[in-house]
Amino acid sequence: MTDHDLLRGLRGRLTTAALGLARVPLGVLGLLLIPVQLVAYPLILVTVGVPLLLLFTALTRKYLGVHRRWAGAVLGVEVPEPYRVPANRGPMTRVRTIATDPATWKELAFLPLNAVIGVLTGVLPLAFWINGAYGLVVPVLWALGADHLEYSGVDASTPGSAVLAPLLAVVYLVAAWWGTPRLRRWHARFTRWFLAPSATEALTHRVRELADSRADTVDAQAAELRRIERDLHDGAQARLVALGMSLGMAEELLARDPEAARDLLSEARQSSSQALSELRDLVRGIHPPVLADRGLDGALRALALANPLPVEVDVVLTGRPEAPVESAAYFAVAETLTNAAKHSGASSAWIRVRHENGRLAMMIGDNGRGGARATDGGGLRGIERRLAAFDGTLGIASPVGGPTIVTMELPCELSSVKTSSSSGTA
Amino acid sequence: MRVVLGEDLVLLRDGLIRLLRAYDFDVVEAVDSGPALLEALLAHRPDVAVVDVRLPPTFTDEGLRAATEARKRVPGLPVLVLSQYVEQLYARELLSDRGGGVGYLLKDRVADVAQFVDAVRRVAAGGTAMDPEVITQLLARGNRDQPLATLTPREREVLALMAEGRSNGAIAARLFVTEKAVGKHTANIFGKLGLELSEDDNRRVLAVLAYLDRV
Known part of the structure; x- marks a missing residue:
């Protein structure tokens, strides 16, 4: 590792640690969403809870959307939403969908856990960096004659301890170096694990999609078969009946009235060519031969x-x-x-x-x-x-x-x- | 006149053989698959081949491919292709070598025996026989073409019949006019489309088809 890489790594980690601090208030803020949501449920009985619940749920989902995007950006994958879609836009339907959606309750559990983990993963890296940096300064302070020096529970006022302090500081710094990106990833993974649809949910969603498209396909196919049946019945079949009739009558007339028989035969030929033309159009609609x-x-x-x-x-x-x-x-x-x-x-x-x-x-x-x-x-x-x-x-x-x-x-x-x-x- | 027939449906094959024999054609071989057709065409070099587009083994455009291949090896070998449906793409492919002696008709046209036999003879003589449906499609597409739009209805009728491959005499008989009147229409059409009028019927037809294919 060159000096340049070391510097860049250090700068990246310090930035990560500093930005991580922002997750502390964000996580704590999420705690507020728990009571307001829970309070809305009993209020449904007096109607006012319905708009409140819809509002607070929307708020919560927005708030969690930020976490999804953050976790997605850190992990380099998309974190999809697991929410169920209400059957219609009616407010009671939406409330029922929200209340019966496992995602709603999973997210309520996520909020306090995320607050704790957010605070820990937000504060710890920066604390380690600062503590490590301070440890390196301890011998200097000691040399300058500072009193009551204490470092990591060790009294650093003796010369021996003043040597120990930088060694401890190095341990802190190495831990901070190693831990800063990892803590952020762990937090992101925890977030994804909680907020992304579980395998079961994803499969349920997929099954619903497939069932819908299959129903559509079956409907379309049945309609197509009915159309073909009708086309055959009204078209080619009817023409063939007419053709048979013309031929039969021509047979009758052949001896008595050859002229009329000739007309009927030419009619029969027209019938056959029309039947063919209709069959051709039908075939083209089912599966074009050129394909x-x-x-x-x-x-x-x-x-x-x-x-x-x-x-x-x-x-x-x-x-x-x-x-x-x-x-x-x-x-x-x-x-x-x-x-x-x-x-x-x-x-x-x-x-x-x-x-x-x-x-x-x-x-x-x-x-x-x-x-x-x-x-x-x-x-x-x-x-x-x-x-x-x-x-x-x-x-x-x-x-x-x-x-x-x-x-x-x-x-x-x-x-x-x-x-x-x-x-x-x- | 010696004919090679390529048709896989027994009923149709027998019917065609009977029909052609009734009009003094000599059906030298009737085959039922693409490879056999190519072999027969190259072996007999008939005066005309009557070929179904769809043949075994693939039941796709095997017959058309065999005919095209045979014409590549024996330039100008007259081929009349029959099909349950017409596809402009195939008409274009058949005409692409500009050699004449090609026909492309719906199978239904066999029902009009006299017309069908006439088409076979025309193709054998180096002429063309395009299905009216092909020409209708070509003319429908030609709607956006300026010179075509200037034709009178009668001239369009003459153009369509000419594109099907009919001679001036046949067109005159069909429209109940004199051959001289048809000649005048033809001259007008060629003038309006900016084509060079040739004395030879076949060359004239090919020029018209090439023009329609371009627009």
């Missing part, structure tokens, strides 16, 4: 070609994602692009697809008038829900006046069977 043929790259380029807007496609993928993810990604882009063509008033659009850090990242932009939002029942919300089934996310940047950029991410791995990359304007 199976060429993967996301080719399918998106085909999509761009069929779009009324000129669309620039820029896809770099080293393989293909799993078929369900690929299909979800394709339909998400297709629907976003349709939205853009329909509502944005744009004159051009672009698609950019990459695979980075285990996520398929897709961006769709247009130069339209902007102001796009995911509203309930809107197309973008539908896309969001479908992506959620694969843990995907959707982000919209669409200031009024444009341009609009929709970002979608889907966690997935690529199978590296095939390499494809392309860019171009359609």
Whole structure:
């Protein structure tokens, strides 16, 4: 270790120790939050407790938010909030959610413990540094003839003790050097341990998320199947019935009235071609053949070609994602692009697809008038829900006046069977 | 006229063979997979190949790939591609070598036997046969193109039929006008689009398709 490192380490530690002192009043201040919260509960009976509890809980959570951020900064990780979300905005629902949230009670226990630990970890380092520094000065004071010198319980008025004092001081300083950053980390770890959601809570949260997205997926799938059934029933099936009828009648008429039979046959042919065209549209909506043929790259380029807007496609993928993810990604882009063509008033659009850090990242932009939002029942919300089934996310940047950029991410791995990359304007 | 057929569905394969034989085509081989198709095309060098896009073993665009590969090795080998759906991307790929002698039709078109046989003959003769749906899509995209917007409705009709690969005579018959009138429309269209008018039907079609693909 060079002198320079030593100096820098010393300065950093002294700063840490000095700033640590700030945690003392902060921790003590937290004690005030305990009685005000507890007092609010009985007051609920006379109604006035409801706003009080909401206010004090909000205050407490703000106060603890500071601790979370501090602990997160020290440990270099994010400390998430464990709070339950009330089912609705009604005040009684919120009170009930707060009262039954284990996090509320855990935090009440945290406040006194944090006050004690905050005071200890705040005061001790600085005390050690000061004491250590003083110990080094003791021999000088002794030499100057000071009376009643005492250091760390040792009478330092004798020459022997005056030598002992600096030795003790070195022990103090080494302890302070070693302990200053560690105490801060320990306090941060203690804070995180108390304030971050426990593994169980995190899992509960995850399970709830998954249950929601699964319910959405099942709903969407059932609706999709109903739509397909209806399309088949009203479309291709009906056409085939008509086709059979025309053919049967033509058979009847063939001998008696060949001219009428010819008309019926031509009608039958039209029926068959309409049935085919309807089946084609249906298949395209279920799984576009070009997606199976060429993967996301080719399918998106085909999509761009069929779009009324000129669309620039820029896809770099080293393989293909799993078929369900690929299909979800394709339909998400297709629907976003349709939205853009329909509502944005744009004159051009672009698609950019990459695979980075285990996520398929897709961006769709247009130069339209902007102001796009995911509203309930809107197309973008539908896309969001479908992506959620694969843990995907959707982000919209669409200031009024444009341009609009929709970002979608889907966690997935690529199978590296095939390499494809392309860019171009359609 | 010697034909190689690539189609994996037995029902359709037999139907196509029967249809083609009825019109005096000589079906020299009918295969049911991509690799077999490529082999047959290179071995027989037929006057025209009729190929389904989707073939085993991958059941993706195996047929199209085999046809494209065969045309690479035997330049100008006439290929008529049939498909359950049309994709502009594939039409563009087929036309990309600018050689002519290509067709891309929906399978439904087989139902109109006379038109279908005409398309096969046209492709065999080095012409083109593009599905009306491809042309409709191309023209729909062309809405933002200035020169295209100046065409009269009749000229657009002629343009669409020409892009499908039909000769002036066929267009005249279809629109119930004289061939001379069609020739006049064609000259106008080429003038408005700034294209050079060629005497050769096939070259003219390719020029129109290239123009539509650009806009």
